Amino acid sequence: MGQITLNQVTKSFGDVNVIPPLDLEIKDGEFVVFVGPSGCGKSTLLRLIAGLEDMTSGHIAIDGKDATDVPPAKRGLAMVFQSYALYPHMSVRKNIAFPLKMAKMEQAEIDKRVDNAAKILNLADYIDRRPGQLSGGQRQRVAIGRAIVREPAAFLFDEPLSNLDAALRVNMRLEISELHKQLDTTMIYVTHDQVEAMTMADKIVVLRAGNIEQVGSPLELYRTPRNQFVAGFIGSPKMNFLTDAAAAEHGCKTIGIRPEHLDISRESGAWKGVVGVSEHLGSDTFFHVKVEGSKDPLTVRASGEVDLHRGETVFLTPQGEHLHKFDAQGLAIR
Amino acid sequence: MATQHSRSAARIMMAPAVILLLGWMLVPLSMTLYFSFKKFLPLRGGDLGWVGFENYVRFVTSSAFWPSVVTTLVIVGGVLLITVFLGVLLAILLNQPMWGQGIVRILVISPFFVMPTVSALVWKNMFMDPVNGLFAHLWKAFGATPVEWLSDVSMGSIIMIVSWQWLPFATLILLTAIQSLDREQLEAAEMDGAQPLQRFAFITVPHLSRAVTIVILIQTIFLLAIFAEIFVTTGGAFGTRTLTYLIYQRVLESQNVGLGSAGGVYAIILANIIAIFLMRIVGKNLDA
Numbered sequence: 001m002g003q004i005t006l007n008q009v010t011k012s013f014g015d016v017n018v019i020p021p022l023d024l025e026i027k028d029g030e031f032v033v034f035v036g037p038s039g040c041g042k043s044t045l046l047r048l049i050a051g052l053e054d055m056t057s058g059h060i061a062i063d064g065k066d067a068t069d070v071p072p073a074k075r076g077l078a079m080v081f082q083s084y085a086l087y088p089h090m091s092v093r094k095n096i097a098f099p100l101k102m103a104k105m106e107q108a109e110i111d112k113r114v115d116n117a118a119k120i121l122n123l124a125d126y127i128d129r130r131p132g133q134l135s136g137g138q139r140q141r142v143a144i145g146r147a148i149v150r151e152p153a154a155f156l157f158d159e160p161l162s163n164l165d166a167a168l169r170v171n172m173r174l175e176i177s178e179l180h181k182q183l184d185t186t187m188i189y190v191t192h193d194q195v196e197a198m199t200m201a202d203k204i205v206v207l208r209a210g211n212i213e214q215v216g217s218p219l220e221l222y223r224t225p226r227n228q229f230v231a232g233f234i235g236s237p238k239m240n241f242l243t244d245a246a247a248a249e250h251g252c253k254t255i256g257i258r259p260e261h262l263d264i265s266r267e268s269g270a271w272k273g274v275v276g277v278s279e280h281l282g283s284d285t286f287f288h289v290k291v292e293g294s295k296d297p298l299t300v301r302a303s304g305e306v307d308l309h310r311g312e313t314v315f316l317t318p319q320g321e322h323l324h325k326f327d328a329q330g331l332a333i334r
Numbered sequence: 335m336a337t338q339h340s341r342s343a344a345r346i347m348m349a350p351a352v353i354l355l356l357g358w359m360l361v362p363l364s365m366t367l368y369f370s371f372k373k374f375l376p377l378r379g380g381d382l383g384w385v386g387f388e389n390y391v392r393f394v395t396s397s398a399f400w401p402s403v404v405t406t407l408v409i410v411g412g413v414l415l416i417t418v419f420l421g422v423l424l425a426i427l428l429n430q431p432m433w434g435q436g437i438v439r440i441l442v443i444s445p446f447f448v449m450p451t452v453s454a455l456v457w458k459n460m461f462m463d464p465v466n467g468l469f470a471h472l473w474k475a476f477g478a479t480p481v482e483w484l485s486d487v488s489m490g491s492i493i494m495i496v497s498w499q500w501l502p503f504a505t506l507i508l509l510t511a512i513q514s515l516d517r518e519q520l521e522a523a524e525m526d527g528a529q530p531l532q533r534f535a536f537i538t539v540p541h542l543s544r545a546v547t548i549v550i551l552i553q554t555i556f557l558l559a560i561f562a563e564i565f566v567t568t569g570g571a572f573g574t575r576t577l578t579y580l581i582y583q584r585v586l587e588s589q590n591v592g593l594g595s596a597g598g599v600y601a602i603i604l605a606n607i608i609a610i611f612l613m614r615i616v617g618k619n620l621d622a
Contacts (some may be wrong), residue, residue: 050525052521052524072524072525073524073525073526073527073528074527077525078525079521079522079525081518081521082518083516083518084517085518085519085521085522086519086522086539087523087540088521088541089540089541089543098523098526098528098536099526102526102527102528102532134356146522146526150526157390186487233577270557276541322355
């Protein structure tokens with residue numbers, strides 16, 4: 001069980017309105033990712049759901065029951081914090097057992113659950129160490145362990161991977177996805193990293209300045225962004241936008257084309273440009289091409305074998321079916 | 335070469351400070367040791383020669399010795415208890431956001447700036463005077479007989495005065511410790527179902543243990559040597575004669591420098607015993 005409904009939720013800090021009226025429906029067992037640039041209110045939204053912040057107005061229902069005035073501990077949600085927030089003076093075992101001890105559970109049951117969590121998360125080897133003696137990834141696992149022993153209705157993750165190095169982040173991303181499959185519990189995950197959002201989510205909620213810009217599955221957002229903001233935010237490297245003449249050709253204010261949907265050629269094409277910086281990733285190469293009539297260079301993804309040098313003249317051709325058109329308000333035209 | 339040069343330069347430049355410090359410590363220490371083995375009565379014949387350990391034996395066998403050790407320990411223990419307990423409470427209060435926070439914090443710290451002699455006199459004359467003191471007026475306002483603080487509850491009075499002086503120190507150190515507590519830890523505990531008192535007991539108190547250790551260690555060192563507060567209030571009467579005060583009486587009131595010096599050596603030993611004892615109990619809080 002873990003169905004969460006937000007109904008006309010708002011939040012203001014003094015005069016600053018962080019979250020305008022917002023509705024959201026999270027289904028049981030879903031992996032929902034809140035994504036958006038820094039300061040878009042995604043963490044605040046998570047803390048509202050957790051109950052750590054009070055709503056200015058609106059209602060939250062968890063499993064159909066109104067939870068607006070229910071204190072955080074009674075909501076049946078578990079949270080994993082960005083700093084992990086482990087208790088430094090307690091061993092890993094005591095850290096994980098803490099919520100159960102607070103719930104006045106029997107010692108035998110506590111031991112059983114802690115051992116089970118330690119097994120799922122491979123914590124057994126350092127169960128008696130203190131958090132200070134663990135690496136970042138291990139601490140992360142302990143924090144998750146402390147969340148899963150409570151068997152909560154839903155897990156809340158507040159940018160849990162931002163303190164880890166790149167390799168470990170990829171690893172933990174998989175582990176969290178795996179955990180979600182195993183536990184089949186609702187998870188709400190906050191991140192500013194669209195790669196995390198794309199790879200892990202069942203449903204992505206894109207936020208900007210407290211507003212929900214679009215809700216949908218990762219591929220839905222990738223293929224049919226509702227507006228220019230979502231189009232630019234989802235996908236890596238980000239979508240190229242062209243205005244003026246190129247857009248006027250298609251009868252709209254702005255056109256957008258992803259780097260992977262541009263064909264590059266030395267001989268002929270729709271737009272003529274000069275190669276600038278190229279980023280070689282091995283499998284792929286990203287060329288930044290300065291095109292006549294566009295302020296910013298366009299990013300093009302080409303296969304790693306393509307060999308082009310700075311200053312060469314090239315032609316770019318957008319793949320027509322992947323072209324996105326936007327009107328003056330930035331809304332997508334279909 | 336460069337490091338060798340700078341090393342010797344550093345030695346030369348540090349030398350004055352080191353020599354001064356060593357002199358400050360070694361000269362009185364060796365003089366105390368020197369006098370403690372002599373019969374030295376400045377007004378009754380001066381230096382009367384070596385006497386071996388006679389001074390040491392006389393100082394310990396004197397009926398005033400053990401009571402003075404107990405008095406010292408009671409004062410130190412009492413003040414530590416009060417300052418740590420109230421210090422934690424005050425630190426928590428001062429950590430709450432409130433109007434005029436900066437001024438309130440300075441006011442709380444201010445007793446620390448008052449000289450011990452002055453604060454003891456203010457307490458003695460303004461608060462504890464059985465006729466004109468504020469406490470006496472308060473008692474009378476309720477129709478009670480004023481308490482003769484410095485003679486009837488002499489130990490309590492001294493502990494109160496010294497605690498008032500040292501509370502700011504404890505509060506200040508504990509306040510900085512509380513400010514360094516990670517807010518997310520408290521929120522995590524809240525999510526985990528800990529009530530406010532449980533959060534205090536399981537998160538805040540362990541976090542403060544290191545700061546409390548420091549407060550206890552530093553205060554003990556200074557409290558073992560309190561003198562002015564006793565000198566200007568009870569003058570060592572009514573069971574408030576600490577070891578320090580006893581030594582003062584032997585040297586200056588009885589004019590027996592040798593006996594007092596032997597007492598000084600005992601005081602050094604006592605301070606070291608307590609220091610080792612404290613390090614053992616609380617020192618483990620300081621690592622990692």
